[in-house]
Amino acid sequence: MSRLLGVIDAATVMGGLQDLTLNRSVASIPFAGRYRFIDFVLSNMVNSGVDSVAIFPKHQYRSLMDHIGSGKNWDLDRKRDGLFFFPPNFEPNETTSIGSFSRLEQHIEFFKRSHQDYVVIASSYVIANIDFEEALAEHLIHDYDITEVQHNGKSLEIYVISKALLIELIEGRRSSQFISVSDVVKQPLHNFKIGAYDHKDYTAIIDSIPAYLNHSMDLLRHDVWSRLFTQDRPIYTKVKDEPPTKYSSTAQVSNSMIANGADIRGSVENSIVSRAAKIGKGSKVKNCVVMQKSHIGNDCSLEYVILDKDVRVLDGTSLKGTAEQPLVLRKGSVREAAMVKS
Amino acid sequence: MVKKKCVAMLLAGGQGSRLHSLTTKIAKPAVPFGGKYRIIDFTLSNCTNSGINTVGVLTQYQPLVLNSYIGIGSAWDLDRRNGGVTVLPPYTEASGVKWYSGTANAIYQNLNYIEQYDPEYVLVLSGDHIYKMDYSEMLDYHIQNEAEATISVIEVPWDEASRFGIMNTNEDLEILEFDEKPAEPKNNLASMGIYIFNWKSLQKYLDQDNLNEESSHDFGKDIIPLFLNEGKRLMAYPFEGYWKDVGTVKSLWEANMDLLEENPGLNLFEHSWRIYSRNPNQPPQYLAASSEVTDSLINEGCVIEGKVSRSVIFQGVSIGAGASVHESVVMPDAVIGKNVTITKAIVPGDITVPDGVTITPEDGNEEIILVTKELVEKLRKDVTA
Numbered sequence: 001m002s003r004l005l006g007v008i009d010a011a012t013v014m015g016g017l018q019d020l021t022l023n024r025s026v027a028s029i030p031f032a033g034r035y036r037f038i039d040f041v042l043s044n045m046v047n048s049g050v051d052s053v054a055i056f057p058k059h060q061y062r063s064l065m066d067h068i069g070s071g072k073n074w075d076l077d078r079k080r081d082g083l084f085f086f087p088p089n090f091e092p093n094e095t096t097s098i099g100s101f102s103r104l105e106q107h108i109e110f111f112k113r114s115h116q117d118y119v120v121i122a123s124s125y126v127i128a129n130i131d132f133e134e135a136l137a138e139h140l141i142h143d144y145d146i147t148e149v150q151h152n153g154k155s156l157e158i159y160v161i162s163k164a165l166l167i168e169l170i171e172g173r174r175s176s177q178f179i180s181v182s183d184v185v186k187q188p189l190h191n192f193k194i195g196a197y198d199h200k201d202y203t204a205i206i207d208s209i210p211a212y213l214n215h216s217m218d219l220l221r222h223d224v225w226s227r228l229f230t231q232d233r234p235i236y237t238k239v240k241d242e243p244p245t246k247y248s249s250t251a252q253v254s255n256s257m258i259a260n261g262a263d264i265r266g267s268v269e270n271s272i273v274s275r276a277a278k279i280g281k282g283s284k285v286k287n288c289v290v291m292q293k294s295h296i297g298n299d300c301s302l303e304y305v306i307l308d309k310d311v312r313v314l315d316g317t318s319l320k321g322t323a324e325q326p327l328v329l330r331k332g333s334v335r336e337a338a339m340v341k342s
Numbered sequence: 343m344v345k346k347k348c349v350a351m352l353l354a355g356g357q358g359s360r361l362h363s364l365t366t367k368i369a370k371p372a373v374p375f376g377g378k379y380r381i382i383d384f385t386l387s388n389c390t391n392s393g394i395n396t397v398g399v400l401t402q403y404q405p406l407v408l409n410s411y412i413g414i415g416s417a418w419d420l421d422r423r424n425g426g427v428t429v430l431p432p433y434t435e436a437s438g439v440k441w442y443s444g445t446a447n448a449i450y451q452n453l454n455y456i457e458q459y460d461p462e463y464v465l466v467l468s469g470d471h472i473y474k475m476d477y478s479e480m481l482d483y484h485i486q487n488e489a490e491a492t493i494s495v496i497e498v499p500w501d502e503a504s505r506f507g508i509m510n511t512n513e514d515l516e517i518l519e520f521d522e523k524p525a526e527p528k529n530n531l532a533s534m535g536i537y538i539f540n541w542k543s544l545q546k547y548l549d550q551d552n553l554n555e556e557s558s559h560d561f562g563k564d565i566i567p568l569f570l571n572e573g574k575r576l577m578a579y580p581f582e583g584y585w586k587d588v589g590t591v592k593s594l595w596e597a598n599m600d601l602l603e604e605n606p607g608l609n610l611f612e613h614s615w616r617i618y619s620r621n622p623n624q625p626p627q628y629l630a631a632s633s634e635v636t637d638s639l640i641n642e643g644c645v646i647e648g649k650v651s652r653s654v655i656f657q658g659v660s661i662g663a664g665a666s667v668h669e670s671v672v673m674p675d676a677v678i679g680k681n682v683t684i685t686k687a688i689v690p691g692d693i694t695v696p697d698g699v700t701i702t703p704e705d706g707n708e709e710i711i712l713v714t715k716e717l718v719e720k721l722r723k724d725v726t727a
Contacts, residue, residue: 237623245627246611247636247637248636249636254631257626258640259626260642
């Protein structure tokens with residue numbers, strides 16, 4: 001049985017991703033054709049042997065709850081331990097800083113009742129394949145109070161801490177003035193021994209629309225996907241009963257990642273195409289991310305465009321963004337070819 | 343147990359010997375089909391989509407894969423508090439082990455399973471066919487016609503009728519006679535192996551058949567004649583739509599190719615009648631810059647670097663650069679090496695086809711090649727020689 005308790009702080013709001021978070025939290029932004037951001041950290045926990053994971057959402061968490069469900073897809077529908085979902089009480093001015101003590105305090109009983117002695121507290125938006133057992137080993141060898149998981153010196157806002165210290169910090173938050181685990185690590189003046197665990201493998205932090213597109217394109221590199229999606233540490237997600245993808249006689253696909261249930265009749269280059277997306281005949285899709293159930297009609301031309309879920313691009317439409325400023329088509333929106341007056 | 347209106351009994355013990363190496367280790371209903379599914383998925387999904395949620399699956403031949411695949415039935419939403427899916431293998435009694443000696447005998451030996459639910463109707467199915475059918479409509483037809491038994495039939499071309507069990511009916515589709523593979527068929531309505539029985543009558547005739555030592559304990563040959571001899575009302579239920587017995591390598595290949603039509607007879611993309619299966623949870627497929635994919639179905643987890651045309655590719659397959667796969671079916675986790683040419687073949691799962699090998703039928707040969715480990719080994723030696 002693992003000594004680690006998992007906590008995913010899904011309260012983050014990111015201004016840079018606003019176009020993709022109108023109806024959902026950052027944690028449930030679709031990524032890599034069939035996943036959501038949270039799938040990565042949640043699968044990392046499960047693959048590290050964590051049997052008990054608590055998710056603390058804050059804003060717009062309907063889609064997140066729908067995605068996670070009972071935790072069955074992560075094998076977390078257990079009689080003992082398993083998955084816990086802790087929606088927040090109403091606190092208007094609360095911090096969204098990772099590991100907020102006031103948020104954790106609302107469910108302190110969970111920590112007190114759990115048998116695990118250590119806690120991994122993680123943000124919900126890091127795309128990586130991390131072994132938290134290794135981070136815990138580092139934490140124990142050096143006798144750190146808090147270990148921060150980093151990549152090339154940059155914080156991933158993932159922390160390992162003993163449960164006893166965490167409870168002490170939560171209960172003492174009013175006198176200590178520390179507001180979160182992240183806050184403790186960032187403050188210069190205290191007596192805690194803060195260490196770092198460096199995750200050397202591929203890691204992406206997605207905090208803006210250009211970063212979203214850029215890191216989506218990373219997935220097309222063999223060295224990236226082969227290390228992110230491994231056989232022994234798979235990334236789990238909510239499975240859908242989509243059929244295999246169908247390619248027609250006019251399909252032309254190159255250097256792209258295509259999820260199941262898609263219907264490809266046009267040309268697709270350097271792109272990510274999600275579940276049940278449709279790309280019509282004569283259309284050219286280049287450097288794009290097409291999210292699930294979005295339909296691109298016939299004879300369209302799209303470059304550097306991110307299509308959120310359920311977008312309709314009608315026949316003959318041309319849309320162009322740039323790598324620095326990708327065009328985002330919001331969830332459920334419809335785009336048609338500009339009307340030309342005769 | 344809560345009473346059920348209709349219980350389904352799904353016969354899944356068949357060997358499917360004409361599928362050769364594909365069924366040496368698994369039963370025919372477990373054979374992969376359509377890039378993602380196993381044959382039995384179609385019948386199980388039909389049950390769920392028809393609102394029939396109590397299904398006994400009768401297994402016998404090589405049941406390991408089938409049993410673990412079905413599990414508690416959650417993939418088909420058949421993990422129910424009351425009913426759901428139950429795998430029913432042969433079992434031992436005080437008098438010894440009793441293997442299922444025929445389709446009717448398999449049901450006879452599980453009468454106590456059906457009794458628990460005290461149903462009005464029993465639906466008998468076979469796990470060998472690819473089709474979509476609403477069994478609830480057939481049940482309505484059975485009830486409206488006040489039949490004792492209803493058999494689903496499909497029109498087959500007259501010149502092929504002698505390969506099937508043919509139902510001779512009157513104009514109202516009442517069955518007068520059952521002709522197993524008639525030399526001179528009087529009708530072209532073939533039995534699809536789908537039966538609805540009134541439970542009480544079925545029970546009676548199964549008991550009767552069991553006492554007959556001459557009987558082969560087969561539904562078509564033995565049970566249906568018992569109903570007919572006593573003048574019971576038997577109806578034929580005409581089915582229109584795609585239905586295929588995938589009992590041979592050729593027909594399995596053809597049924598896969600049928601899916602690639604522009605408007606296939608059996609549409610896997612239909613939302614209102616989903617075909618459910620165990621989902622493998624693999625990353626999306628990756629099509630490299632060197633790939634060329636047309637007229638094909640490809641499942642998740644594949645890495646395609648070569649050319650794929652008119653083919654069905656299952657999950658986790660890799661196809662190397664310079665390879666060309668045409669009019670073929672490649673099953674889960676097979677590896678197709680670089681510069682391989684494969685035409686009109688079925689590549690079973692877990693087979694590795696080494697670089698540079700060519701597998702293609704000789705001119706004029708209509709047979710579909712079933713790739714085996716032995717064939718691959720021989721070709722590998724030819725390439726290196």
